[in-house]
Amino acid sequence: xxxxxxxxxxxxxxxxxxxxxxxxxxxxxxxxxxxxxxxxxxxxxxxxxxxxxxxxxxxxxxxxxxxxxxxxxxxxxxxxxxxxxxxxxxxxxxxxxxxxxxxxxxxxxxxxxxxxxxxxxxxxxxxxxxxxxxxxxxxxxxxxxxxxxxxxxxxxxxxxxxxxxxxxxxxxxxxxxxxxxxxxxxxxxxxxxxxxxxxxxxxxxxxxxxxxxxxxxxxxxxxxxxxxxxxxxxxxxxxxxxxxxxxxxxxxxxxxxxxxxxxxxxxxxxxxxxxxxxxxxxxxxxxxxxxxxxxxxxxxxxxxxxxxxxxxxxxxxxxxxxxxxxxxxxxxxxxxxxxxxxxxxxxxxxxxxxxxxxxxxxxxxxxxxxxxxxxxxxxxxxxxxxxxxxxxxxxxxxxxxxxxxxxxxxxxxxxxxxxxxxxxxxxxxxxxxxxxxxxxxxxxxxxxxxxxxxxxxxxxxxxxxxxxxxxxxxxxxxxxxxxxxxxxxxxxxxxxxxxxxxxxxxxxxxxxxxxxxxxxxxxxxxxxxxxxxxxxxxxxxxxxxxxxxxxxxxxxxxxxxxxxxxxxxxxxxxxxxxxxxxxxxxxxxxxxxxxxxxxxxxxxxxxxxxxxxxxxxxxxxxxxxxxxxxxxxxxxxxxxxxxxxxxxxxxxxxxxxxxxxxxxxxxxxxxxxxxxxxxxxxxxxxxxxxxxxxxxxxxxxxxxxxxxxxxxxxxxxxxxxxxxxxxxxxxxxxxxxxxxxxxxxxxxxxxxxxxxxxxxxxxxxxxxxxxxxxxxxxxxxxxxxxxxxxxxxxxxxxxxxxxxxxxxxxxxxxxxxxxxxxxxxxxxxxxxxxxxxxxxxxxxxx
Numbered sequence: 001x002x003x004x005x006x007x008x009x010x011x012x013x014x015x016x017x018x019x020x021x022x023x024x025x026x027x028x029x030x031x032x033x034x035x036x037x038x039x040x041x042x043x044x045x046x047x048x049x050x051x052x053x054x055x056x057x058x059x060x061x062x063x064x065x066x067x068x069x070x071x072x073x074x075x076x077x078x079x080x081x082x083x084x085x086x087x088x089x090x091x092x093x094x095x096x097x098x099x100x101x102x103x104x105x106x107x108x109x110x111x112x113x114x115x116x117x118x119x120x121x122x123x124x125x126x127x128x129x130x131x132x133x134x135x136x137x138x139x140x141x142x143x144x145x146x147x148x149x150x151x152x153x154x155x156x157x158x159x160x161x162x163x164x165x166x167x168x169x170x171x172x173x174x175x176x177x178x179x180x181x182x183x184x185x186x187x188x189x190x191x192x193x194x195x196x197x198x199x200x201x202x203x204x205x206x207x208x209x210x211x212x213x214x215x216x217x218x219x220x221x222x223x224x225x226x227x228x229x230x231x232x233x234x235x236x237x238x239x240x241x242x243x244x245x246x247x248x249x250x251x252x253x254x255x256x257x258x259x260x261x262x263x264x265x266x267x268x269x270x271x272x273x274x275x276x277x278x279x280x281x282x283x284x285x286x287x288x289x290x291x292x293x294x295x296x297x298x299x300x301x302x303x304x305x306x307x308x309x310x311x312x313x314x315x316x317x318x319x320x321x322x323x324x325x326x327x328x329x330x331x332x333x334x335x336x337x338x339x340x341x342x343x344x345x346x347x348x349x350x351x352x353x354x355x356x357x358x359x360x361x362x363x364x365x366x367x368x369x370x371x372x373x374x375x376x377x378x379x380x381x382x383x384x385x386x387x388x389x390x391x392x393x394x395x396x397x398x399x400x401x402x403x404x405x406x407x408x409x410x411x412x413x414x415x416x417x418x419x420x421x422x423x424x425x426x427x428x429x430x431x432x433x434x435x436x437x438x439x440x441x442x443x444x445x446x447x448x449x450x451x452x453x454x455x456x457x458x459x460x461x462x463x464x465x466x467x468x469x470x471x472x473x474x475x476x477x478x479x480x481x482x483x484x485x486x487x488x489x490x491x492x493x494x495x496x497x498x499x500x501x502x503x504x505x506x507x508x509x510x511x512x513x514x515x516x517x518x519x520x521x522x523x524x525x526x527x528x529x530x531x532x533x534x535x536x537x538x539x540x541x542x543x544x545x546x547x548x549x550x551x552x553x554x555x556x557x558x559x560x561x562x563x564x565x566x567x568x569x570x571x572x573x574x575x576x577x578x579x580x581x582x583x584x585x586x587x588x589x590x591x592x593x594x595x596x597x598x599x600x601x602x603x604x605x606x607x608x609x610x611x612x613x614x615x616x617x618x619x620x621x622x623x624x625x626x627x628x629x630x631x632x633x634x635x636x637x638x639x640x641x642x643x644x645x646x647x648x649x650x651x652x653x654x655x656x657x658x659x660x661x662x663x664x665x666x667x668x669x670x671x672x673x674x675x676x677x678x679x680x681x682x683x684x685x686x687x688x689x690x691x692x693x694x695x696x697x698x699x700x701x702x703x704x705x706x707x708x709x710x711x712x713x714x715x716x717x718x719x720x721x722x723x724x725x726x727x728x729x730x731x732x733x734x735x736x737x738x739x740x741x742x743x744x745x746x747x748x749x750x751x752x753x754x755x756x757x758x759x760x761x762x763x764x765x766x767x768x769x770x771x772x773x774x775x776x777x778x779x780x781x782x783x784x785x786x787x788x789x790x791x792x793x794x795x796x797x798x799x800x801x802x803x804x805x806x807x808x809x810x811x812x813x814x815x816x817x818x819x820x821x822x823x824x825x826x827x828x829x830x831x832x833x834x835x836x837x838x839x840x841x842x843x844x845x846x
Contacts, residue, residue, distance in 0.1 A: 023751055024742060024817045031293060033821035033823065038837040041107075046689045046690060046691070047635060051121060052318030055323075056145065057073075057332035065102070071090040079212065085210075090253050093165070096163065107127055116310050129157065132151045135147075139285050144250055145252075147248070149249065153244070163240075164236050164238055167202045168234035171337060173189050195231075203267075215253070215266040217266035219274075223239050252273075296731050299819050301722075305703065312696040328352065328353060344398050348476050352697040355572070355608070359701075359732055360731060370427050376403040377447060380395050393451055395419040397419055417454070418493045421455075433736060458470065466524065468526065469486050475487045483546065488529060499522065570613060571608045574612070601695060616721045619722065624831070629832075634836060639691060640692020648671070715737065716764075717741045718743050741767075751804055752764065761796055761797065773787070776804050784796075
């Protein structure tokens with residue numbers, strides 16, 4: 001959490017609180033419509049409730065007699081001398097209320113409500129034995145997890161019953177090898193956890209051979225307890241039942257990354273929370289989340305998609321404020337001990353959690369990602385030298401966050417050079433949206449420059465064609481060949497990287513000779529591979545063969561799968577977009593987007609690509625498919641693989657099995673991994689169920705791009721809005737502008753409001769095409785504007801000033817609107833997906 005505080009201090013001057021727009025208002029309880037409501041308990045841990053503060057967090061789920069939490073922390077990486085760096089769980093807390101308060105057979109009433117707005121969970125239940133209430137939250141400002149328990153026990157209270165609060169850590173293998181292999185030493189990963197007692201606290205201390213050590217401290221307030229040591233790895237607090245039971249559980253977790261003495265600091269956190277009082281702690285927690293939510297606003301015609309959008313923001317605020325980036329493979333929301341599929345970070349997947357954060361004004365959440373990769377510069381430079389370049393840096397697709405380039409010698413990834421340029425793109429976005437020049441100079445630009453230097457050294461010159469070429473190379477997410485030439489991914493990521501390096505160097509007034517080199521390369525890059533596919537038309541290929549033939553050919557089904565690489569120019573490179581509408585390359589990209597199959601959603605940015613090309617209805621289709629196919633979990637989390645329907649026993653027996661059998665691996669306990677797509681290990685599928693973070697990142701980014709784009713040097717509002725799709729937003733644009741606007745179902749846009757945070761010149765595409773436009777300040781003072789031949793309006797701005805862009809002669813003050821909401825009371829359904837859980841133990845009228 002030390003990282004959190006310092007990051008917020010640095011950003012305070014550049015990230016302001018946004019109260020939507022002056023021309024529309026938002027109910028204080030607007031987000032309550034997006035509460036996640038379970039009307040019966042969830043006993044499968046993967047469908048539990050995610051709670052976190054950005055560093056500490058985990059999932060909470062139910063047992064017949066209480067609740068279980070798996071406690072995770074973003075920096076608990078074990079780095080053994082002869083093994084892979086693995087993120088370990090901290091432990092588990094079990095709360096047993098002494099009676100079957102959540103037993104399906106005994107429930108009279110039940111509700112569990114996850115409030116995104118307050119970042120807390122409230123649980124109520126009624127059985128013949130007790131009425132219970134539990135509230136849980138992880139303090140936004142310290143690594144303290146609070147569980148407030150109340151129970152009103154009835155006359156049937158059994159004699160001798162107790163409440164038992166147990167803290168344990170057992171650990172496990174990580175099972176990370178694509179489910180196809182595991183360390184046969186089942187003791188690997190167990191650690192050396194020991195529990196002990198210090199006064200009235202349970203202390204669990206863990207140490208790993210790689211140097212990681214951490215402590216969990218647990219304290220119970222407001223009721224006397226007896227501490228019972230169950231084993232070396234588990235200890236319990238016992239409190240006898242009374243007719244009315246009230247107590248609060250505090251958990252703190254401190255690692256050796258936070259303190260040289262984790263145990264002392266963990267106890268200190270509990271002491272501070274107790275002295276401050278939980279009332280004051282909660283007030284500050286709610287204040288932090290109020291500020292967080294006030295930074296941006298999105299309203300969509302589709303309430304379910306809007307709900308998912310806000311869940312994504314909630315999850316990132318709950319998991320991206322610590323030392324390391326959010327792991328794509330489960331985030332903080334894994335529940336099965338130390339199991340984490342793939343184990344090792346893969347960059348294509350990791351970055352997807354960080355796409356779009358700057359647009360939604362969550363720039364501070366980018367810093368763990370940025371600073372992790374900046375710390376890897378020495379290892380990146382060492383790898384570049386091994387590849388034969390004297391300067392520059394190279395990041396492999398699979399790597400760990402200590403800088404170990406895991407896939408440097410993997411045949412299926414060894415010539416993928418693009419991760420460093422993708423990382424640079426996200427770093428550049430931080431600067432473009434904040435205009436934090438000091439951070440650019442000291443942190444971002446050194447990485448970008450080294451990433452560019454690799455290409456300057458590695459590219460070769462074709463004296464016949466008078467252009468640069470790259471060989472050997474391979475596109476990202478492409479296992480079939482590592483000996484290709486002039487890959488489309490390198491082609492456009494080089495262009496993107498070099499253009500951003502030029503802008504950075506110009507803003508910093510440095511490296512004029514490098515600017516010349518970068519410009520020279522950009523003007524002498526190879527043309528992209530293009531082929532004509534029967535029944536589809538022209539599409540981009542992936543690369544060329546060594547003999548300069550387009551790869552793959554029109555008959556190869558690789559073309560159908562990898563839509564992520566084919567459209568690199570559109571996204572993530574961002575060098576082909578609406579500015580190029582009508583050009584051959586634009587039409588080819590558009591053709592690829594329009595042919596994107598419904599069942600390819602997991603890690604491909606197809607929805608974002610469609611938005612960047614202005615294809616609003618296609619964006620909506622892609623978003624709907626993403627939810628339908630991949631939102632497998634009731635609290636709103638997604639899976640990150642499209643093809644797990646293969647494991648269903650009915651895959652060959654039902655139509656459209658890829659949709660309707662997609663979730664069978666979670667609920668049919670007979671299923672095993674019996675296909676080569678998952679290593680054919682024979683393991684049962686259900687024990688390995690966990691979420692993936694990528695699809696939510698794609699969905700959130702696509703919604704942002706649907707509403708606002710600014711990457712082409714101008715602001716565009718509603719550039720890819722679907723038909724009859726009333727929406728509103730307050731989001732952030734490049735140049736550090738806060739932009740607000742509204743569109744109705746007929747496509748009418750009454751105004752655009754722009755607040756300048758850095759005093760830059762503002763350029764905006766005329767939302768009304770050729771109509772005359774007026775720009776005024778909030779006190780209705782006219783602002784001088786210029787309009788170019790492409791209907792781009794430009795005007796100078798002052799820091800802190802807001803400007804209204806409107807049709808000339810139109811008064812927009814009368815269009816003020818309030819976005820109302822009422823708290824959500826029931827689960828929401830969306831095709832095959834659902835947010836929440838329905839009640840089946842009694843009849844309920846909706």
